[in-house]
Amino acid sequence: MTSFTLSQPPSESIAFIGGGNMASAIIGGLVRQGMAPELIQVVEPHAEQGARLLGQWPIRVWPHAQASLASAKLAVWAVKPQAFAQAAQEAGAHLHEALHLSVAAGIRSDNIAQWLGSQRIVRAMPNTPALIGQGMSALYARPAVTPAERERVQAVMDTTGESLWLSDESQLDAVTALSGSGPAYVFYFLEAMTQAGLDMGLPEAQALRLAKATFSGASALAQNSSESPQVLRERVTSKGGTTYAALTAMEGAELKRHFVAAIRAAQARATELGLEFGTPPGA
Numbered sequence: 001m002t003s004f005t006l007s008q009p010p011s012e013s014i015a016f017i018g019g020g021n022m023a024s025a026i027i028g029g030l031v032r033q034g035m036a037p038e039l040i041q042v043v044e045p046h047a048e049q050g051a052r053l054l055g056q057w058p059i060r061v062w063p064h065a066q067a068s069l070a071s072a073k074l075a076v077w078a079v080k081p082q083a084f085a086q087a088a089q090e091a092g093a094h095l096h097e098a099l100h101l102s103v104a105a106g107i108r109s110d111n112i113a114q115w116l117g118s119q120r121i122v123r124a125m126p127n128t129p130a131l132i133g134q135g136m137s138a139l140y141a142r143p144a145v146t147p148a149e150r151e152r153v154q155a156v157m158d159t160t161g162e163s164l165w166l167s168d169e170s171q172l173d174a175v176t177a178l179s180g181s182g183p184a185y186v187f188y189f190l191e192a193m194t195q196a197g198l199d200m201g202l203p204e205a206q207a208l209r210l211a212k213a214t215f216s217g218a219s220a221l222a223q224n225s226s227e228s229p230q231v232l233r234e235r236v237t238s239k240g241g242t243t244y245a246a247l248t249a250m251e252g253a254e255l256k257r258h259f260v261a262a263i264r265a266a267q268a269r270a271t272e273l274g275l276e277f278g279t280p281p282g283a
Ligand SMILES: NC(=O)c1ccc[n+]([C@@H]2O[C@H](COP(=O)([O-])OP(=O)(O)OC[C@H]3O[C@@H](n4cnc5c(N)ncnc54)[C@H](OP(=O)(O)O)[C@@H]3O)[C@@H](O)[C@H]2O)c1
Pocket: 017, 018, 019, 020, 021, 022, 023, 043, 044, 045, 046, 049, 078, 079, 080, 081, 083, 086, 087, 088, 090, 103, 104, 105, 125, 126, 127, 128, 180
C-alpha cells in the first residue's frame, strides 16, 4: 500500500459518467484543488441533477453520452451498480482513449474491461466524507495500468481525502463494507447516543452535540495516538466505574460480535451486487 501527496491539480480533461453524490464530491474536490472547471464534463440524464451541477461549477453537462467525451483522458464511472452496464453501452464507444476509474460498488473490473473493451481500469471505493474533503478511499488497478496512470488516478482521489492501494481486487468488497458504508454506522451510533441522552433527560440538541463532539474528539485522539484503540479504551475504564458499567452491558449483549457480523453482511452484499449486475441484462 502506497500513498502519494498531490502537488498539482489534474490538468487533463475528465469525463464523469453519472453526476450524482459521488461525482459531485470528486468534482468539488478537483475544483477546490484548482482544476479548471472547463476541463470537466459530465453525462447526467436527470435534468434536475444536471442543473444542480451547473449551478455549482462552470462545467459542461450533457443529458446523454456524446462525441465530445472523446477528448477525455480520464473517465470516472459514478453510476449506481445496476446502471453501469447500460451506461457503458452508451458512453463507452466515445471513450476509447481514456483511462477508466470506477467508483461503483461491487462491479468487477473483469466485467468493466469486457463492457469497455479496455484493460486500463482502476476501481476506487470512496466514502461520503469525500464531500467535505475528508473521505477515505481504497484503490485497485488492473495489471495493465501503469505506475504513471496510478498516480493520475491518485491525484484525482486525493482531492477528496486520503487513499490507499490494494493488491487484491476482492479486498474492495471488504473496504466497501468497512469504510464505504462505514459513515452510516457512525451516524447510527450518533442516533443511539442521542437517544440515550434524551432518555436520560437531556435536551435533544445538547445530546446530539455531546454525541458528535465525543465521536470527533475520540477519533482525533485515536488518530494522534500510537496506542491501539483497546489500550485507549482500557485507560478510560476503571473497574467498577461508569464506563465499566456501560462496556460490561455491551459485552453482555455481545455487541461487538453483532457489529462484526453486520459488517460481514455488507461485504456479502457487495459481492452479490457484483454478481447481480456484472452481466448485462439479456446476456
Ligand atoms: N454515495 C456513497 O456513499 C458511495 C460511496 C462509495 C461508492 N459509491 C458508488 O458511487 C456510485 C454512484 O453513487 P452515488 O451515490 O453518486 O449515486 P447517485 O447519486 O444516484 O448518482 C448516480 C447518477 O448517475 C445517473 N445515471 C443513471 N444512469 C446513467 C447513465 N446511463 N449515464 C449517465 N448517468 C447515469 C443517475 O441518474 P438517475 O437518478 O436519473 O438514474 C444519477 O444521477 C455507485 O455505484 C456507488 O456504489 C457511492
